[in-house]
Amino acid sequence: MSRRWALTGAVALLLAAAGPAAAQGPIKIGEINSFSGIAAPFTGPYRQAVEMVVDEINARGGVLGRKLQVIFRDDKGQPAEAVKHAQELVAGEKVVLIAGTFLSNVGLAVSDWARQNRVLFVAAEPLTEALTWAKGHDYVFRVRPNTYQQGVMLAEKAAKMKYQRWATIGPNYEYGKRAWETFRDRLRQLRPDVQVVGEHWPTLGKLEPGPFVSAILNQNPEALYVSLFGSDWLAFVREANKRGLFQKMFVVGILLGEPEYIEPLKTEAPEGMLVTGYPWYDIDIPAHRDWVARYQKRFDRHPMLGSLVGYITYLSVAEALRKAGSTETDKLVAAFRGLRVETPIGPIAFRAVDGQSTMGAWVGFTKIDPKRGVGIMVNHEYIPGDRVLPSEEEVRKMRAGG
């Protein structure tokens, strides 16, 4: 009897010792993104980069002695679907945090669910400012520079130009509205003489360009601010090219220098636009050149902005896990505050006050690259995200108001 108990005790002890080892399975991370639906054109490169960075981290031994494992879920572009996945990933798969999302409304839905359930959410690509400000909370962090930051970057450049009469066209969608308002307000601060002669808000994903192009031409602005994207932007350019719009006015386009938006136009891409974007072919940082080479070698295609964001998102997650020394949510949240991450484009940090990263964007002008037969950015400048962020005081006010 006693021998048997002793044996049982020994086994129990062994099991207890093996306990942590048994928990040494991979650290699971839940990735929710729009792999089908309206945002699907932009999430493929993001996913590739996530797979790449996780493989690289695991090849170096993983994090906290454990491998990383990413579980992908398709939100189909619908907020309610994304929340269902978040519930399943946390309750069923026991992921330590949720990352990803592209569309703003999907990001907001997951963020609010994360706040309610005290789960860490690292938003990769949604652009709405509300995510970290008016609707911000302790459990959400965001990688990509938001609409406000990119609008301000462009306004500060545009203010130095001679143009007074402005018009805009953007999707009838919160992103389009805020992209214009932040740009316009900053421009007016710097240039009180600016007038707005026209605003155009076609339905997202259904732009019939003809009537809008002729209406803009009829208003005859000196400059046009564009926040269209995806298929709307492509259709608009084709019509505008045929009607000579780009010869008649200066055009500023938020995000439109990103390869996602300029490359499908091939040589139809308009030249001389002021844009924010990602000139991956022309960034003079050794770590970045090396990253592009690794990416091209692995996937036989060049990176998009989504690739860069995916890569940085999971670098940040790994760094936070290391800093926290734990997979517990509260420790991870504390680790993310002020977290510094070495990325292929240099160091970034997640601000403690709002969880917004200081990743920036490139501002420059478009030109056709005859060799590759696509539009590229020239005369560009990297603007770090923190240079165009509101002060911590203002951010606190916005967060309290929300």
Added chain:
Amino acid sequence: MAASFLLIQLLSGLAHAMVLFLIASGLSLIFGVTRIVNFAHGSFYMLAAYLAYSLAGWLPLGPAAFYVGVLLAALAVGALGALVEVALLRRVYRAPELYQLLLTFALVLVVADVVRFVWGTENKTGPAAPGLEGSVPIAGQLFPTYDLALVLLGPAVAGGLWWLFHRTRWGILIRAATQDREMVAVLGVDQRRLFTSVFFLGSALAGLAGALQLPRQALTNVMDAAVITEAFVVVVVGGMGSVPGALLAAVVIGVLDAFGVLVFPRASLVMMFAIMAVVLVVRPWGLLGRPEAQPRGAGGPVVAESAVTLPRPVVLAAAAALVLGPPLLPVFHVWVLVEILAFALFAASLHLLMGTGGLVSFGHAATFGLGAYGAALLVQRAGAPMELAFLAAPLVAAAGAALIGWFCVRLTSIYFAMLTLAFAQIAYAIAHQWYDVTGGDNGLLGIWPAPWLAAPLRYYYLALAAAGAGVALLALIGRAPFGLVLRAARDHARRAEAAGIHVRRHQWIAFVVAGFFGGLAGAIFVFLKGSVFPTYLAVPMSIEPLVMVLLGGVHAFAGAPLGAAVFKLLDTVVTQYTDAWQLVLGTVLILLVLVFPRGLLGILAARRAG
């Protein structure tokens, strides 16, 4: 505004109108003759665009490659349409005709994934049309040559169709079948060949429209969804089955849209649906359509036989499982069950209209969304406690349904369906646009259950109580004298009226009751998800309960909750395990329709009939 500008704007509107006309004429033909609500029409349009893109790049014909590619793509898609008719739709012609809608919905899913895998998700731009690349000066402004060619092509196609319908025997038969299909059959015309040929022509027209977009628009994986509702709107505004009507409606919509955006910059979101609502209220059979000789449900009579009910032990066992099971389940399964409960109630509320009343609604999302927004707004803007908001939400939805229903029950068949769709789209536009109140497309956040109800099991039992009571009440209503009156009105409105029944009033009450329970479903859903967005009011949210009711079996009230459970479970499981969820889900749905051509519970009806 200068006259030259107005002329250019008019031409821009007309170019848009011609593309709309091409798609809509095909859809109108198919619907007019076969009464099939063909959701896959937009998929054929998309498929042809991608096919033409590949053909134009691949054919070694120089400048002619584009034009040959466009024609070949249109013909190929036409052939595919005929194949679908022969291989799939023909198998279910004997089922209530709405089941073909379920098949076409499944096809939409399958084609979407085929396009995604063959051509990839990234946006593409096709080549310019050789010879029509540039623009021509018109009244001092530049106008794209290609758009001008489209403006000329539209009437040419319309003329060709007119010739076909008025000068060929086939066309005359088609017109006759549109008027009165049974009579044509009685006269000994082979309907099968007629249907196949109509599918070929209709699909080829959709394909032509899609292929012709190559030089103008970008190719995307979602261009099917973007175009299909618009095509239906044009068909209905023009008058079902009327090609000249489709042309007129396309021109009206295209031109009003072109000028509307000058006056109301955000108008294009809702312009088309507002026009449709006005036309349907004033002239219910469309601009050039004719009042139907025998009013029928959208897609024909929904229910031919009497209703079937589940055996009592089965119902009791299901209820017991729902009450006793969840504590044994993992948390995530409990959340999925709550979602199923919400949709079971949502589908059951639609069944009252569709099954019992024969009123097929394409806009039931309005009630779901009104309930969800009602609850959210009460919590967020009025500071109401969650419990009160939960109870009040169905009242908000019922009030909305009373308003919408008052207009809709004046119509029958597809016109009723399309007017409900118009109102749902108007509600969507309001939720989308009224930023100060609804938060626009960023929605309303933080709509969570009260703390004492927040634990998964507690919220589950609240949802079970609400959905269970709702489904039980709906079942009772269906069997009560009120439900029998609805059935009488469905099966023979004139006789019902002759018997002294106020048909419209009863249908209106049914609309309000369905709205009430749809709203309750929305309330269950919104506190499950914690947020509400305009997508809750969008078209897919109206299609889902329709698919569930059909899948379960429209003959049996229990079919609606059963269909909801099967559809949601399939969707959840498939999405979890594969990226190709549309392909798998679509294929499973096609198989289910072929095996159970009257829905899952249709087996019971067949057995009883036998």
